[in-house]
Amino acid sequence: xxxxxxxxxxxxxxMAPPDPILGVSEAFRADTNxxxxxxxxxxxxTEELQPYVLNVVKKAENLMLERGENKEYLPIEGLAAFNKxxxxxxLGADNPAIHQGRVATVQGLSGxxxxxxxxxxxxxxxxxxxxxISSPTWGNHKNIFNDSRVPxxxxxxxxxxxxxxxxxxxxxxxxEAPEGSFILLHGCAHNPxxxxxxxxxxxxxxxxxxxxxxxxxxxxxxxxxxxGSLDADASSVRLFVTRGMEVLVAQSYSKNLGLYSERVGAxxxxxxSSDVAARVKSQLKRIxxxxxxxxxxxxxxIVANVVGDPxxxxxxxxxxxxxxxxxxxxxxxxxxxxxxxxxxxxDWSFILKQIxxxxxxxxxxxxxxxxxxxxxxxxxxxxxxxxxxxxLAKCExxxxxxxxxxxxxx
Amino acid sequence: MASRLATNNQxxxxxQTSKLGTRLMSSWWQGxxPAAKDPILGVSEAFLADPSxxxxxxxxxxxxDDNGKPxxxxxxxxxxxxxxxxxxxxxxxxGGSVKMVEETLKLAYGxxxxxIKDKRIAAVQALSGTGACRLFADFQKRFRPExxxxxxxxxxxxxxxxxxxxxxxxRVFHYYHPETKGLDFAALMDDVKNSPNGSFFLLHACAHNPxxxxxxxxxxxxxxxQFKVKGHxxxxxxxxxxxxxGDPERDAxxIRIFLEDGHLIGCAQSYAKNMGLYGQRVGCLSVxxxxxxxxxxxxSQLQQLxxxxxxxxxxxxxxIVSAILSSPDLKSxxxxxxxxxxxxxxxxxxxxxxxxxxxxxxLSWEHVTNQIGMFCYSGMTPEQVDRLTSEYHIYxxxxxxxxxxxxxxxxxxxxxxxxxxxxxxx
Numbered sequence: 001x002x003x004x005x006x007x008x009x010x011x012x013x014x015m016a017p018p019d020p021i022l023g024v025s026e027a028f029r030a031d032t033n034x035x036x037x038x039x040x041x042x043x044x045x046t047e048e049l050q051p052y053v054l055n056v057v058k059k060a061e062n063l064m065l066e067r068g069e070n071k072e073y074l075p076i077e078g079l080a081a082f083n084k085x086x087x088x089x090x091l092g093a094d095n096p097a098i099h100q101g102r103v104a105t106v107q108g109l110s111g112x113x114x115x116x117x118x119x120x121x122x123x124x125x126x127x128x129x130x131x132x133i134s135s136p137t138w139g140n141h142k143n144i145f146n147d148s149r150v151p152x153x154x155x156x157x158x159x160x161x162x163x164x165x166x167x168x169x170x171x172x173x174x175x176e177a178p179e180g181s182f183i184l185l186h187g188c189a190h191n192p193x194x195x196x197x198x199x200x201x202x203x204x205x206x207x208x209x210x211x212x213x214x215x216x217x218x219x220x221x222x223x224x225x226x227x228g229s230l231d232a233d234a235s236s237v238r239l240f241v242t243r244g245m246e247v248l249v250a251q252s253y254s255k256n257l258g259l260y261s262e263r264v265g266a267x268x269x270x271x272x273s274s275d276v277a278a279r280v281k282s283q284l285k286r287i288x289x290x291x292x293x294x295x296x297x298x299x300x301x302i303v304a305n306v307v308g309d310p311x312x313x314x315x316x317x318x319x320x321x322x323x324x325x326x327x328x329x330x331x332x333x334x335x336x337x338x339x340x341x342x343x344x345x346x347d348w349s350f351i352l353k354q355i356x357x358x359x360x361x362x363x364x365x366x367x368x369x370x371x372x373x374x375x376x377x378x379x380x381x382x383x384x385x386x387x388x389x390x391x392l393a394k395c396e397x398x399x400x401x402x403x404x405x406x407x408x409x410x
Numbered sequence: 411m412a413s414r415l416a417t418n419n420q421x422x423x424x425x426q427t428s429k430l431g432t433r434l435m436s437s438w439w440q441g442x443x444p445a446a447k448d449p450i451l452g453v454s455e456a457f458l459a460d461p462s463x464x465x466x467x468x469x470x471x472x473x474x475d476d477n478g479k480p481x482x483x484x485x486x487x488x489x490x491x492x493x494x495x496x497x498x499x500x501x502x503x504x505g506g507s508v509k510m511v512e513e514t515l516k517l518a519y520g521x522x523x524x525x526i527k528d529k530r531i532a533a534v535q536a537l538s539g540t541g542a543c544r545l546f547a548d549f550q551k552r553f554r555p556e557x558x559x560x561x562x563x564x565x566x567x568x569x570x571x572x573x574x575x576x577x578x579x580x581r582v583f584h585y586y587h588p589e590t591k592g593l594d595f596a597a598l599m600d601d602v603k604n605s606p607n608g609s610f611f612l613l614h615a616c617a618h619n620p621x622x623x624x625x626x627x628x629x630x631x632x633x634x635x636q637f638k639v640k641g642h643x644x645x646x647x648x649x650x651x652x653x654x655x656g657d658p659e660r661d662a663x664x665i666r667i668f669l670e671d672g673h674l675i676g677c678a679q680s681y682a683k684n685m686g687l688y689g690q691r692v693g694c695l696s697v698x699x700x701x702x703x704x705x706x707x708x709x710s711q712l713q714q715l716x717x718x719x720x721x722x723x724x725x726x727x728x729x730i731v732s733a734i735l736s737s738p739d740l741k742s743x744x745x746x747x748x749x750x751x752x753x754x755x756x757x758x759x760x761x762x763x764x765x766x767x768x769x770x771x772x773l774s775w776e777h778v779t780n781q782i783g784m785f786c787y788s789g790m791t792p793e794q795v796d797r798l799t800s801e802y803h804i805y806x807x808x809x810x811x812x813x814x815x816x817x818x819x820x821x822x823x824x825x826x827x828x829x830x831x832x833x834x835x836x
Binding site for chain 1: 445448470480482486494499504537538548643674682689697699700706707713714715717718720723725
């Protein structure tokens with residue numbers, strides 16, 4: 001007896017929808033119009049709209065090539081030299097939490113992979129606990145928690161009326177959440193809105209989190225990219241740690257070191273004791289092993305070489321300031337173009353108040369579609385544009401597109 | 411909420427003076443126990459910590475040269491020189507490097523495979539073999555939620571972790587025969603026949619880990635036939651292509667047999683060992699589908715699973731693989747280097763067996779040269795292994811698996827002597 005094997009077991013697998021963010025770049029590539037502009041994915045571009053490999057990265061890679069190091073497996077927790085410098089970069093090299101051995105650091109697959117490790121830890125040890133995410137937030141956050149089977153809900157964040165922070169809504173929703181919830185916070189340069197709390201507001205956020213016994217969970221994907229200063233951009237995280245709170249922090253080097261495709265990041269858990277930190281680290285490893293065994297070495301070596309060498313580190317800080325500076329300049333030009341071209345009197349100054357790679361334009365879905373369909377400007381449907389993909393030369397064109405979409409499409 | 415708080419039976423003690431400095435508090439993570447050390451990777455950690463000058467690491471399956479040193483292949487070094495400075499570091503697509511995947515499929519399915527030409531294979535770059543297996547396990551869970559996975563006994567220990575964390579129930583099937591230290595073919599076939607129609611089976615394509623015991627070609631044909639009768643799904647984990655016989659084409663024979671017989675297979679491939687790219691985490695997951703349309707749908711779903719795990723895979727290793735496989739000079743250099751590695755291991759197998767026989771061991775060590783690939787399943791007990799470690803500073807996994815890649819002309823005598831000492835009165 002024979003059975004036909006030409007009928008697939010996966011016959012009823014349907015086509016998945018394109019990823020709302022990464023799918024934008026694919027659509028952009030397929031567009032043949034020569035005015036097209038890709039303001040979709042948050043990847044830094046030069047004024048010539050070319051990808052940028054940092055000089056310090058090239059130097060680090062050359063050093064690595066010369067040394068001819070081997071390619072053996074890293075330990076499950078990643079490259080030790082990387083783990084050391086990444087925790088120091090985040091918390092400050094003199095941070096008591098580090099010296100007390102209270103920080104469990106595990107190299108992860110950039111921000112996504114690090115968040116995923118933490119989500120799995122939450123699912124395993126806090127079954128039923130919720131993660132609160134900002135409304136809106138990076139599109140992949142909810143995928144990560146869904147696939148990890150961690151329930152989530154939203155706290156108010158973006159206020160469309162002011163195109164700013166709905167601070168009272170945020171505090172209120174955090175207060176209302178069941179005690180012991182995880183509060184996902186963007187350390188700096190909120191994605192997608194570009195709206196960050198002020199230092200005073202951070203203090204109040206920390207207050208309410210402590211009051212409700214919540215656990216702060218930071219996503220730090222843009223350290224250095226917000227203000228141009230690595231230390232200043234870490235101040236929100238450091239505030240919580242200084243208060244003695246236990247904190248989860250995911251880090252990514254995709255943007256600030258331009259290591260996007262190398263997938264370098266880390267999950268840090270600041271614990272109340274070194275004993276707890278050791279145990280937490282061991283469990284993070286246990287989660288990683290059946291996911292990918294051990295993390296990729298190349299990007300971690302680059303980071304360790306750059307951050308661990310004083311000369312390269314200083315050079316990096318300069319390049320960081322240049323990148324952040326270019327974005328600030330482009331923001332200004334976009335604002336200037338909008339203000340001078342738009343005769344309706346609409347206040348576009350929110351663009352200047354926002355920080356980091358993105359601007360939340362306030363355009364709705366239909367208007368965003370118009371941006372793409374009529375003007376060949378590619379962005380995400382939540383109205384987010386990546387200023388990192390904008391050049392001074394294109395600001396006027398973009399301003400025209402935004403004004404048209406805002407006023408002529410509902 | 412009460413039950414959750416109960417498991418978290420300590421609460422943070424809030425002290426407002428904490429704003430000024432550290433203070434005592436109990437942890438959210440109090441209930442977290444230390445995880446057990448990974449049985450394989452934990453061996454290397456212990457080895458590194460041992461100060462003895464005689465220590466030998468035959469634990470993890472990572473190739474070493476005859477001086478016991480890690481090897482970076484010449485073709486890899488040259489590939490790195492060629493790609494240096496040429497590429498930006500933009501995100502790869504979620505499915506990874508298209509070029510790398512294309513070349514990788516040729517290795518498994520055949521250089522001129524019609525399946526590749528007809529675009530019937532859904533394939534994505536994955537985080538080495540582990541990542542490929544995990545993606546498949548998650549895919550299986552999502553689209554065949556009622557299914558389970560049949561895993562050979564024994565297998566690489568991480569296979570169990572992978573399908574467990576993917577929440578796919580596991581069953582086992584007979585594989586290794588302790589008496590013969592070979593394949594328990596009759597019991598294997600019984601398990602294949604007695605399992606429910608349409609079961610999912612995990613098969614090691616070549617160089618079975620940890621036993622080194624592979625079915626013969628005839629046995630593979632029988633297994634394939636029986637799979638057809640039962641409508642089973644074959645998932646191949648191929649982590650050692652090239653390492654078994656020294657010839658990648660020959661090592662893919664099992665897969666080719668199944669393809670000829672019309673199976674729609676799944677396959678995990680890894681470049682960790684055969685290209686020495688261990689730490690780069692580069693591999694591939696493929697699923698052969700009925701037609702191109704289905705392959706496109708399946709690929710899209712695999713990407714959907716990858717996105718919340720790591721978004722897109724790391725580029726560096728993929729660039730190396732592409733450079734090597736698409737440049738005739740580098741590809742032919744690679745094939746030579748793979749053969750050198752496989753031949754060295756075969757040589758060490760012979761040497762170990764001869765040494766044991768010369769020492770007058772009362773046991774048979776035929777299996778050392780009968781088994782194939784990186785590992786030798788020695789038949790030693792955990793207690794004997796513990797003695798090897800504590801008395802002789804020889805590190806291996808407690809299932810008695812010896813990584814032949816860690817055996818050298820310099821240590822084979824020492825190793826044989828130690829093995830003889832702990833087993834001679836067995």
